[in-house]
Amino acid sequence: MNTVTFEFPVDALALPGASPASLASEAKFMLALKLFEVGRLSSGKAGKLCGMGRVEFLFAAGRAGVSVVALDDDELSAEFAPND
Numbered sequence: 905m906n907t908v909t910f911e912f913p914v915d916a917l918a919l920p921g922a923s924p925a926s927l928a929s930e931a932k933f934m935l936a937l938k939l940f941e942v943g944r945l946s947s948g949k950a951g952k953l954c955g956m957g958r959v960e961f962l963f964a965a966g967r968a969g970v971s972v973v974a975l976d977d978d979e980l981s982a983e984f985a986p987n988d
Contacts, residue, residue, distance in 0.1 A: 933964065938988070941970050 910931070915929075932954040940950035951961030962972045975983065 936961070937965055937968055937970055940965060947972065 918939070926932045933956075936945065936950040936953040939945040940947060945953065947962050947965070948958040950965075954961065956964065965972050
């Protein structure tokens with residue numbers, strides 16, 4: 905496994921009373937979320953990066969306001985077209 909280490913003062917980013925572990929967990933999720941959003945990671949790999957399963961990550965991404973489905977206009981129209 906490869907490791908990436910970021911060094912920064914904990915008090916620069918943490919809320920008062922937040923633990924370094926909770927900050928690390930949030931940072932992993934935010935990194936995974938952004939990499940997923942820009943198409944660099946699949947949902948499964950993003951979930952793995954932040955310690956979640958794929959479905960759990962997709963729900964969390966949706967709650968964070970990140971679209972989990974990328975459909976173009978034709979695909980979107982076909983998805984909502986009435987079935988004959």
